[in-house]
Amino acid sequence: MSDLVNVTIDGVAVAVPKGTTIIEAAKQAGVLVPHYCYHPSLPSPAVCRMCLVDVEKAPKLLPACVTTVAEGNVINVNNEKSKKARESVLEFLLINHPLDCPICDQAGECELQDYVFQEGRANTRYGDYAKRFNPVEDFGPDVLYVANRCILCTRCVRFMESVADEPVLNVSERGDRAFIGIDPDHLLTHPWSGNVVDLCPVGSLISKDFLHKARAWDLDKTASICPGCTQGCNTMIDTRDDIVVRLRPRANLEVNRHFICDTGRADYRWMNRGDRIEAPLVREGGKLIPTDWDHALARLAELTRGARSIVILASGRASTESLGFVRRLADHGTVTAAVKVPLGTEAPLAGVPNLALRKERAPNLDGARLAGYAATWAGALAAAPGADLVLVLDADIDDAEAATLARARSAVVIGTVDDDRIHCANLLLPTTNMAEENGTYVNRDGRVQRYYQAKAAPGMARPAWWIAAEAGHLATGASAPKTAAAAFATLSSSMPGLGGLTYADLGHTGRVVSPATTGAAR
Amino acid sequence: MSGTAHAARHDAPDQPVFVGQVKDKLEALFPSYPTRMACLLPALWMVQEARGWISPDAIAEVATVLGLTPAYVRGVATFYTMYHLHPVGRHFIQVCGTSPCHLCGSDEVMKAILQQTGCGEVGATSPDDRFTVIEVECLGACGFATPILVDDDFHDSVTPERVAGVLARYP
Numbered sequence: 124m125s126d127l128v129n130v131t132i133d134g135v136a137v138a139v140p141k142g143t144t145i146i147e148a149a150k151q152a153g154v155l156v157p158h159y160c161y162h163p164s165l166p167s168p169a170v171c172r173m174c175l176v177d178v179e180k181a182p183k184l185l186p187a188c189v190t191t192v193a194e195g196n197v198i199n200v201n202n203e204k205s206k207k208a209r210e211s212v213l214e215f216l217l218i219n220h221p222l223d224c225p226i227c228d229q230a231g232e233c234e235l236q237d238y239v240f241q242e243g244r245a246n247t248r249y250g251d252y253a254k255r256f257n258p259v260e261d262f263g264p265d266v267l268y269v270a271n272r273c274i275l276c277t278r279c280v281r282f283m284e285s286v287a288d289e290p291v292l293n294v295s296e297r298g299d300r301a302f303i304g305i306d307p308d309h310l311l312t313h314p315w316s317g318n319v320v321d322l323c324p325v326g327s328l329i330s331k332d333f334l335h336k337a338r339a340w341d342l343d344k345t346a347s348i349c350p351g352c353t354q355g356c357n358t359m360i361d362t363r364d365d366i367v368v369r370l371r372p373r374a375n376l377e378v379n380r381h382f383i384c385d386t387g388r389a390d391y392r393w394m395n396r397g398d399r400i401e402a403p404l405v406r407e408g409g410k411l412i413p414t415d416w417d418h419a420l421a422r423l424a425e426l427t428r429g430a431r432s433i434v435i436l437a438s439g440r441a442s443t444e445s446l447g448f449v450r451r452l453a454d455h456g457t458v459t460a461a462v463k464v465p466l467g468t469e470a471p472l473a474g475v476p477n478l479a480l481r482k483e484r485a486p487n488l489d490g491a492r493l494a495g496y497a498a499t500w501a502g503a504l505a506a507a508p509g510a511d512l513v514l515v516l517d518a519d520i521d522d523a524e525a526a527t528l529a530r531a532r533s534a535v536v537i538g539t540v541d542d543d544r545i546h547c548a549n550l551l552l553p554t555t556n557m558a559e560e561n562g563t564y565v566n567r568d569g570r571v572q573r574y575y576q577a578k579a580a581p582g583m584a585r586p587a588w589w590i591a592a593e594a595g596h597l598a599t600g601a602s603a604p605k606t607a608a609a610a611f612a613t614l615s616s617s618m619p620g621l622g623g624l625t626y627a628d629l630g631h632t633g634r635v636v637s638p639a640t641t642g643a644a645r
Numbered sequence: 646m647s648g649t650a651h652a653a654r655h656d657a658p659d660q661p662v663f664v665g666q667v668k669d670k671l672e673a674l675f676p677s678y679p680t681r682m683a684c685l686l687p688a689l690w691m692v693q694e695a696r697g698w699i700s701p702d703a704i705a706e707v708a709t710v711l712g713l714t715p716a717y718v719r720g721v722a723t724f725y726t727m728y729h730l731h732p733v734g735r736h737f738i739q740v741c742g743t744s745p746c747h748l749c750g751s752d753e754v755m756k757a758i759l760q761q762t763g764c765g766e767v768g769a770t771s772p773d774d775r776f777t778v779i780e781v782e783c784l785g786a787c788g789f790a791t792p793i794l795v796d797d798d799f800h801d802s803v804t805p806e807r808v809a810g811v812l813a814r815y816p
Contacts, residue, residue, distance in 0.1 A: 290716055293716040306715045307701070308705075
């Protein structure tokens with residue numbers, strides 16, 4: 124145990140590995156050291172002086188973010204000396220900070236606001252002096268810089284320099300004139316530069332997209348997974364009154380650390396689409412007639428039972444549960460199952476190994492592979508006209524594909540968005556999109572990760588696994604799971620690739636079930 | 646230094662600074678520093694000597710020459726107050742305004758300089774582009790108030806009466 128160091132922080136004894144900083148050791152002891160410039164995914168310059176703590180026998184306060192613990196350290200984060208130091212630092216920060224919280228996007232999730240409220244002075248001693256003023260600057264496609272609110276923690280500068288490897292930001296001028304400067308010829312156009320908005324502890328770097336859209340305390344936050352590519356970055360979906368208004372990264376040190384790319388961040392509007400299929404539609408005498416689930420499911424069971432060859436055209440955004448149960452519907456016949464994989468250009472984040480916006484712009488290709496979606500999209504399309512039944516699972520259908528679909532003997536679409544192109548189907552079943560259901564995705568490294576329901580499903584929409592499982596029950600008598608957890612457990616006990624895992628095993632950061640593959644689905 | 650360098654500085658504002666002799670001079674400095682980055686301050690001085698001020702184009706050039714980014718060079722150049730990031734007159738006058746000189750009448754000297762150069766106010770450039778005047782803290786000659794720096798030349802014991810004579814030496 125010689126590589127462990129014993130320290131006492133605010134009276135709590137902890138043993139931490141040698142080389143741990145005080146601020147990280149304090150987290151182990153359940154103590155938050157207030158800080159601005161420190162961030163676990165960035166190098167620490169110790170410039171903000173907020174994390175100064177009292178270490179017994181040390182002559183002066185020490186910065187917790189860069190000081191490593193030593194055997195027997197007794198550290199006081201919340202004694203009079205440390206608190207006094209923080210109060211002074213906060214007073215300095217507030218000399219030039221505007222009192223514009225009522226119109227500031229960061230209010231409610233602002234670290235300056237929080238710490239001043241906790242342990243700052245109740246009033247100012249600088250009331251007679253005018254505050255420094257600088258105009259708001261445009262920093263790039265989605266970033267505004269409000270210089271007046273800046274506390275110069277330099278997190279944004281260090282992110283662009285050390286993580287994004289595109290150092291376009293700097294600290295310009297000095298002393299009370301200092302501000303964050305930008306190279307006028309290179310705005311924040313790096314594909315991951317939106318992270319500076321999350322990194323900013325105050326309302327200085329703000330998102331144009333989210334500007335004045337919602338107050339932090341009106342938002343409901345739901346843990347989710349970015350459906351943008353096979354990377355599977357952990358995200359937080361923020362909704363206001365059941366409308367998704369923002370996506371932010373959620374920490375997962377194994378996958379995306381604290382970052383998501385700008386493409387993933389901006390791609391949420393489809394979750395709010397209003398042009399949805401809201402009731403099951405069944406073809407009666409050449410017309411699609413709204414019906415209830417009992418009739419719709421009976422029709423689906425009847426269509427699948429009678430089909431000996433089935434083609435499944437699925438979206439790469441479908442959950443593992445949905446892919447698995449839809450695939451099961453076809454188990455009795457010959458199956459050609461494929462997922463659609465939109466392609467884009469790869470955009471890596473230089474400072475984090477194995478993190479990039481991937482070429483394959485669908486989140487669950489490995490889940491599809493595990494569930495037996497082995498055909499290529501082109502192969503499945505070619506087989507569609509000759510099959511007894513074509514099952515479309517929320518895949519985007521373009522004009523050419525719609526023409527192929529129209530030639531199918533029989534087609535069922537389990538879909539979200541209502542579109543003329545899928546009106547040739549015999550049965551249209553409304554399903555939830557990923558923001559409206561619980562489910563799992565398997566990322567490119569075989570990590571099974573959960574996402575949670577963030578908003579209500581429209582109309583009669585149900586998760587696709589529920590639709591498929593209920594129809595399967597009518598067709599074969601197999602028992603149908605009633606929750607996503609039960610659906611996953613059922614699949615995982617029969618699919619060797621999922622290793623018998625349950626939702627309880629996955630936690631908030633997921634579990635790796637299969638070694639990294641450049642799998643067949645790709 | 647001031648005479649030759651300043652005479653040349655308005656010759657070719659759009660041309661690169663680091664060519665010919667200036668380039669050789671910079672490259673001769675490289676072995677004295679552990680990294681190219683460490684050479685940044687002297688490089689900026691060379692630009693200022695050659696051009697009188699450090700333009701955004703010059704910042705980009707310094708960045709290229711030293712293998713740095715323009716943002717970093719700009720951060721350093723703005724940190725130090727003695728680099729001019731805006732054009733200044735052909736001659737740059739710094740007048741001491743610290744307490745001992747102030748007691749000995751430096752504000753009268755300043756008034757005379759502003760009036761005779763035509764600058765009008767501290768920090769401004771005269772309409773003929775000849776002078777820029779600023780006030781600085783202690784120039785280290787408190788016993789010889791009031792000291793002024795014109796470019797790199799030091800003049801002590803300046804009084805309002807002597808101003809005209811000093812200025813006449815800088816056409």
